Amino acid sequence: xxxxQEKDTTTFSLTSFVPQxxxxxxxxxxxxxxGINPNLTTxxxxxxxxxxxxxGVFETGVYTNTIDSLPKYRYNISGSFFKIGxxxxxxxxxxxxxxxxxxxxxxxxxxTDKLQYRINDPVYGFxxxxxxxxxxxGGGWVEMVxxxxxxxxxxxxxxxxxxxxLGLRFKQQEFVPFEMAGYGRTETVSQKNSTxxxxxxxxxxxxxxxx
Amino acid sequence: MHKxxxxxxxxxxxxxxxxxxxxxxxxxNNYIKVSFKSxxxxxxxxxxxxxxxxxxxxxxxxxxxxETDVYLPLSPVFQQMSFILQTPYKRDTVQVSYNYLPKLxxxxxxxxxxxxxxEITKISFDSLKINVDQIPPNxxxxx
Numbered sequence: 559x560x561x562x563q564e565k566d567t568t569t570f571s572l573t574s575f576v577p578q579x580x581x582x583x584x585x586x587x588x589x590x591x592x593g594i595n596p597n598l599t600t601x602x603x604x605x606x607x608x609x610x611x612x613x614g615v616f617e618t619g620v621y622t623n624t625i626d627s628l629p630k631y632r633y634n635i636s637g638s639f640f641k642i643g644x645x646x647x648x649x650x651x652x653x654x655x656x657x658x659x660x661x662x663x664x665x666x667x668x669x670t671d672k673l674q675y676r677i678n679d680p681v682y683g684f685x686x687x688x689x690x691x692x693x694x695x696g697g698g699w700v701e702m703v704x705x706x707x708x709x710x711x712x713x714x715x716x717x718x719x720x721x722x723x724l725g726l727r728f729k730q731q732e733f734v735p736f737e738m739a740g741y742g743r744t745e746t747v748s749q750k751n752s753t754x755x756x757x758x759x760x761x762x763x764x765x766x767x768x769x
Numbered sequence: 770m771h772k773x774x775x776x777x778x779x780x781x782x783x784x785x786x787x788x789x790x791x792x793x794x795x796x797x798n799n800y801i802k803v804s805f806k807s808x809x810x811x812x813x814x815x816x817x818x819x820x821x822x823x824x825x826x827x828x829x830x831x832x833x834x835x836e837t838d839v840y841l842p843l844s845p846v847f848q849q850m851s852f853i854l855q856t857p858y859k860r861d862t863v864q865v866s867y868n869y870l871p872k873l874x875x876x877x878x879x880x881x882x883x884x885x886x887x888e889i890t891k892i893s894f895d896s897l898k899i900n901v902d903q904i905p906p907n908x909x910x911x912x
Contacts, residue, residue: 631873631880675871675880681842682826688845690871734872734883745874 577614581606581715583761585619597624602757608765613645613659621739629676637669639740645705655709657717663701667739670694690732697728697738701755713763721755793878800840801865801887803854813837817857824851845869845882849890864891
């Protein structure tokens with residue numbers, strides 16, 4: 559009897575770490591922005607590992623952008639990023655397979671960005687064109703994420719996630735980067751060291767164990 | 770399911786509508802403040818400053834007024850500047866080193882200037898106190 563109990567406990571703990579399914583998704587909001595803006599490329603994908611009540615998440619993407627406001631400045635950025643984290647699915651007992659999550663992420667980015675700019679110095683009375691480069695700099699941050707997903711066809715889901723990003727750390731070289739790949743604006747007047755993000759996902763689910 | 774689908778489609782539109790472009794900012798950290806104080810009791814002491822100029826640029830920043838504070842402007846072109854303060858009694862020099870970091874706050878803004886690691890590298894005043902709590906540091910000169 560005691561041996562049987564021990565066997566059952568072992569079986570339960572092992573299966574708890576085996577995902578019941580996996581979802582692959584692409585950020586449609588980024589693709590739309592890429593299609594509208596010829597200077598912008600933002601492609602982001604994700605994989606979700608379904609542990610029923612909890613979901614392991616891996617997200618990755620590339621980001622390039624050119625903001626041209628000459629003669630004031632021109633800013634170029636090219637980088638990639640990944641995020642890992644976990645979500646708690648508050649609707650894991652839902653019969654229609656909907657997903658409503660709260661979660662955390664840790665993000666890392668690597669990028670090169672360049673700023674060409676003009677300075678007007680009122681004291682010394684000169685105007686000059688300068689440039690500065692950050693070559694292959696890295697950065698890290700934390701995100702709090704809330705998300706909702708609904709199955710629109712068999713195994714095909716539509717959903718979004720809203721993210722509060724904070725705790726950005728990076729080491730600039732020649733100037734303060736205006737954007738960080740996967741994070742967004744590094745700092746604004748109203749938001750010091752935090753920002754908001756948004757993704758609109760189309761996901762495909764492969765389940766090998768019924769929910 | 771349909772209610773949830775509506776939430777998925779329309780709730781993000783509310784979120785996106787809240788995003789707005791931040792306002793621009795002009796930083797005021799590109800000056801070093803030099804304060805004149807009495808060497809006996811430390812009180813603020815107006816000093817007649819005939820002229821203030823730097824070795825890097827031709828030009829006079831101040832013209833013969835009683836000053837308790839003098840502001841020395843840093844230039845983004847250099848990493849070190851020397852300022853000469855001419856009073857009726859003597860001529861003194863402050864040499865400053867610093868790092869210039871350009872920073873862009875918004876797409877509609879001009880590039881702002883940030884100065885970091887500001888240090889007084891050379892001084893010729895008889896008595897001098899540097900307040901390192903503030904960046905850039907304030908220089909207090911005692912006469």
